[in-house]
Amino acid sequence: MIPIACAIAVAATCVAMLLSLYRLLRGPDVVDRILALDTLVINAIALVVIAGIVYATRMYFEVALLFAMVGFLSTVALCKYLLRGNIIE
């Protein structure tokens, strides 16, 4: 039952990544593109977690943690650049 659930989850997450890729390419403002990048990173974390369940290994959790940190830092840095014109003042 778990492999079927993982297949459904991979399909749904891939469709979600395509939808946020659409917003990333289309987005009328830069803020929409930043938000789409953030959502892409969240979906990538979900894919990594599903891969860890499918292959029954714990090796992927460091990958998910690093994805979470890099995604958060890039979102904050891009927004800070838009807000102040500078990242570290």
Place this chain on the structure above:
Amino acid sequence: MAFWIELIIAALIVIGALFLFVGSLALARLPDTMRRLHGPTKATTLGIGAMLIASMLFFLAAKGNPSVAEILISLFLFLTAPVSAHFVSKAHMLRSSAVRAQLSPTGRAVDWATFEAEPKEAGPGGAKEAGSINEPERA
């Protein structure tokens, strides 16, 4: 592995994937940025949270010992999702003049924190102090 544990794990995986899909659908379909911001934050907390609980239960049932890394990831995501949403909304407020027109007055001499460039009314030494609101204090 017992049947009901497997059922719970599969249900949590599907629920998490559903929330991720709904969050990205909201990002793609909703009409303006403030409403688009609403969807992906739910995908972060509920979708990833349900998937990490499923993964924790899976490793507890398959290997016999629970892993702490999932708690670390979910704690980090739960702490950072409001911060990044706040930053995105502040950047949107700064860039959109339509949103800026909807803000209520602060009732003080200075504007909202994102926009406080110079004071509304200049004091006796107004010309000298005008640029100093935004700067850190220099003795």
